Amino acid sequence: MKRLTHDRIWSAIDALADRYGLSVSGLAKRSGLDPTAFNKSKRATGDGRPRWPTTESIAKVLDATGATLEDFTTLATAEPGTAMRNVPIPLIELTRAGAGGFFDDGGCPVGSGWEQVRFPWVDDEKAYALEVTGDGMEPLYRAGDILIVSPNAPTQNGDRVVVRTTDGEVMAKLLVGRAATTIELGTLNCDQPNFVFPLDRVEWIARIIWASQ
Template sequence: MLKHADIWAAIDRLAKLNGLSPSGLARRSGLDPTTFNPSKRQSSDGKLRWPSTESIAKILDATSSSMAAFVRLIDDGSGLPARRIPIIGHSQAAVDGQFDGTGHPAGKGWDEVDFPNLSDPNAYALEIAGDSMAPIYRDGDIVIVSPTAGLRRGDRVLVKTSAGALLVGELARISANRIDLRPLTGDQAAQSLKLSDIVWKARIVWSSQ
């Protein structure tokens, strides 16, 4: 029997898998940020409220997820079966040779970590060291990166430049010629880069916070 709590838990899991809070997931999907708040899950008299099919359709579209994957989140809380994905320290990932020209792991410094399967078979993990990106990411946090996920404004992204820099930021704008990144912390400067200076870019789809 399908339970009210199972549906809401699946929405929370989908948000977490995409590195978002429930309100962030609602906002990305074009919904009111309070759509998935705990207060919206039941009325003042205790009557249970179910999410609408329209809101579920919108969050699946915003996260490039299928209904089948959402059902698996309802069924067992893990989405797809766990598999091992490559993992490397964020600072070590910046060393030349750790990625191929398309942004897939290629070097010898990679380890492995178990993680619920994603639709991208080339997904990998980075372990954050230090607090240079705090409070967004802190020392020891794990972020999951998908080289094939589509990019949207507001996504957190990993960008490799032709100069060898490995940048993390929030996608502010992308055009035919440039990509603009907002910093994750206030003490960093925004960056506007020519796409011709970008080797590859990938979306951060989940974090362990």
């Protein structure tokens, strides 16, 4: 892995801001930080010594955006000019995603004629976008929000994921845990309890790597 230099760490923060359509001040504000925390003038001391972002500020950025540490590290180690790629990806309404013919057995989009959105950073050529409809996922996701989903990204406990059941239902959930024969999913509405699915009822599961909130 490439060395995480001062310039690369700050470039990753810039790239995250671009990825979410924000200025660095907007990214800092969304993360609950002073709006000037990521400004160019704050990246060195008065005598020219490099000033690094704190681990706490990076953690707050990841929490506010839904990006993972792996996402951040990828941006920080990418070759210049390759981290940001404005590429078109398929878009489908979440309520229509359960219909047949949209996905293969691995949860990757199939066919043609999709509507598309352009997304400035994606490592998975099979990534796609889901548009939230209705109010079933409030307050976390609201109607019109766009979720970018990566079928090939590894999932772990705590990830926000999209799950398709063998009944054809597609839903956005929080991955709480997995056992030998079951999977525990948390709702995005904190007022509702977690629930456990038999693994043989889960057709596929894919990680949400970004949301337009």
